[in-house]
Amino acid sequence: MGLRRLVLGATLTAAQLYQQPAQTPLQYTTPCALLGALFPEQVVFPGEQDYTNAQQKYWSIQQAELSPACRFLPRGARDIQIALADVIYPSNASIAISSGGHSSVTGASNIDDGITFDLSEMSSVNVGDMGKTVVIGPGARWRDVYGTLQKQNLTVSGGRVGGVGVGGYVLGGGFSFFANQYGWTCDSVLEFEVVTPQGEILWVNAGHHEDLFWALKGSLGAYGIVTKIKMPTLPSTSVYAGALSYAQPHFPLVCNALKNLATRADDDLSTQGYLSFAWLQAEKRFEYDVYLMNTEGQSSHEAVAAFEAIPRLGGQLTTTTIGKSADDIDRSNPLGFRRFKFTLTSTLSPGAMTAMHDIVKTFVEQTKFDPTGIIGVTFQPLTSSHLKAQKNIFNLAPSHGPLLLISVDLWWTNADRDIYFSGQANKLQHDLEMTLKKLDAFHPFIYPNYASREQNPFASLNPVTMRMLAATKHKYDPNNLWSRTVPGSTYLN
Ligand SMILES: Cc1cc2nc3c(=O)[nH]c(=O)nc-3n(C[C@H](O)[C@H](O)[C@H](O)COP(=O)(O)OP(=O)(O)OC[C@H]3O[C@@H](n4cnc5c(N)ncnc54)[C@H](O)[C@@H]3O)c2cc1C
Numbered sequence: 001m002g003l004r005r006l007v008l009g010a011t012l013t014a015a016q017l018y019q020q021p022a023q024t025p026l027q028y029t030t031p032c033a034l035l036g037a038l039f040p041e042q043v044v045f046p047g048e049q050d051y052t053n054a055q056q057k058y059w060s061i062q063q064a065e066l067s068p069a070c071r072f073l074p075r076g077a078r079d080i081q082i083a084l085a086d087v088i089y090p091s092n093a094s095i096a097i098s099s100g101g102h103s104s105v106t107g108a109s110n111i112d113d114g115i116t117f118d119l120s121e122m123s124s125v126n127v128g129d130m131g132k133t134v135v136i137g138p139g140a141r142w143r144d145v146y147g148t149l150q151k152q153n154l155t156v157s158g159g160r161v162g163g164v165g166v167g168g169y170v171l172g173g174g175f176s177f178f179a180n181q182y183g184w185t186c187d188s189v190l191e192f193e194v195v196t197p198q199g200e201i202l203w204v205n206a207g208h209h210e211d212l213f214w215a216l217k218g219s220l221g222a223y224g225i226v227t228k229i230k231m232p233t234l235p236s237t238s239v240y241a242g243a244l245s246y247a248q249p250h251f252p253l254v255c256n257a258l259k260n261l262a263t264r265a266d267d268d269l270s271t272q273g274y275l276s277f278a279w280l281q282a283e284k285r286f287e288y289d290v291y292l293m294n295t296e297g298q299s300s301h302e303a304v305a306a307f308e309a310i311p312r313l314g315g316q317l318t319t320t321t322i323g324k325s326a327d328d329i330d331r332s333n334p335l336g337f338r339r340f341k342f343t344l345t346s347t348l349s350p351g352a353m354t355a356m357h358d359i360v361k362t363f364v365e366q367t368k369f370d371p372t373g374i375i376g377v378t379f380q381p382l383t384s385s386h387l388k389a390q391k392n393i394f395n396l397a398p399s400h401g402p403l404l405l406i407s408v409d410l411w412w413t414n415a416d417r418d419i420y421f422s423g424q425a426n427k428l429q430h431d432l433e434m435t436l437k438k439l440d441a442f443h444p445f446i447y448p449n450y451a452s453r454e455q456n457p458f459a460s461l462n463p464v465t466m467r468m469l470a471a472t473k474h475k476y477d478p479n480n481l482w483s484r485t486v487p488g489s490t491y492l493n
Contacts, residue, residue: 100165138167146323183389262381
């Protein structure tokens with residue numbers, strides 16, 4: 001990718017630049033060299049310690065192994081605007097955008113040879129409007145957000161795991177412990193600041209550019225780079241939360257309790273939970289855990305008591321805060337593995353859950369795991385209250401609820417086995433999908449934040465939504481700059 005022209009301090013839009021013929025050759029031989037000249041101290045190169053450190057923060061080793069020609073650390077929207085207009089478009093460079101780097105999709109937030117826009121320096125958390133709102137930088141992680149807000153006795157309907165980045169999580173939907181009250185995290189966003197593919201910096205909300213405001217909610221970065229996110233705050237009360245562990249024979253009882261929890265959500269918005277089971281090759285056993293939270297801190301609660309009444313191996317709920325709970329869950333999610341993740345959606349049926357469990361058991365018997373390999377399956381109810389609170393592109397009818405969001409994660413360590421495990425994962429996905437269809441429990445929704453590279457979340461949207469999204473795309477990216485420039489994160493062509 002040869003660099004052709006340089007417009008320092010450009011005020012032209014990227015689209016104008018893109019349409020202009022190439023001009024004088026420059027002294028900078030690569031886009032990264034030019035970027036480094038424009039933004040001294042904000043570009044790091046292979047071999048530098050800051051580059052190595054940043055590469056090690058990815059959730060999946062496959063993403064960490066991609067090797068961008070440089071990593072660019074913008075400090076705000078204007079830096080991104082200049083970089084796009086002066087460097088990226090004129091040189092036809094490819095970029096990836098990384099907020100927290102927690103995507104399991106290889107190439108979603110890092111890129112071989114291209115330039116990774118690493119938003120980690122855009123991580124401010126600023127409370128405003130007399131404590132009623134907070135403006136968050138996309139490069140913040142939820143632990144930073146909760147830590148800052150807690151000092152003012154505030155919180156927000158955000159991520160359940162402290163290390164996850166705000167940017168990708170919000171733009172892909174965002175499943176929080178407040179989902180029954182406020183829907184997906186993206187539903188409660190009040191405003192986004194975004195640099196569009198055309199290079200414009202816009203604040204979008206329900207009254208300004210409302211088409212783009214809506215399209216950003218669930219499209220995982222297909223409409224530009226989000227540089228600020230404004231959300232309403234919530235009072236930080238204590239919460240009652242924790243994990244309970246069960247033995248395999250009690251799994252059907254736990255599935256029933258999860259269904260009861262979800263079907264009663266309209267009467268009890270404050271209690272949420274999910275059920276995970278995992279095969280741990282190192283210990284050659286399955287483990288079964290439920291994580292429960294009452295967001296109002298009520299400890300004697302009927303829905304929680306139903307889980308506590310099932311004989312369990314251990315665990316308990318305690319009075320804590322959202323931030324501490326996010327740190328606790330983080331501890332069971334270590335970095336350092338190769339990953340493959342996919343998702344499915346079904347109706348909320350204990351029969352479907354046990355059928356999926358049996359398929360995973362057979363899968364474990366037939367799969368040659370690495371010594372520390374893991375397969376984990378998580379069942380998360382999408383309650384009718386959650387679906388009623390939606391204002392996003394998913395368009396899931398509340399009457400379809402409660403649904404069950406399923407995520408399947410494979411972890412391994414040996415790079416020689418990448419093809420084997422992605423093949424196994426695809427086969428498992430197929431088997432689970434077929435079983436759900438046979439049971440008449442399959443739902444087509446593909447949750448963007450859990451989708452694999454092979455799954456297209458847009459494919460599950462209805463035709464009216466797709467037409468509106470296409471019109472919005474045409475309006476803000478008429479030259480289709482984004483899919484050429486950001487090959488790893490664009491799903492809408
Ligand atoms: C341990 C763990 C726990 C999780 N827990 C939850 C959970 O509780 N609820 C839930 O809903 N999801 C959860 N997820 C899924 C998570 O929401 C997604 O992986 C999400 O994409 C991570 O966001 P990120 O910023 O860290 O990711 P990144 O890898 O940085 O980005 C993911 C995608 O978003 C795009 N993107 C990121 N930032 C921007 C931006 N500012 N502008 C435009 N595009 C952008 C990237 O290009 C990329 O395609 C979890 C994931 C992990 C690994």
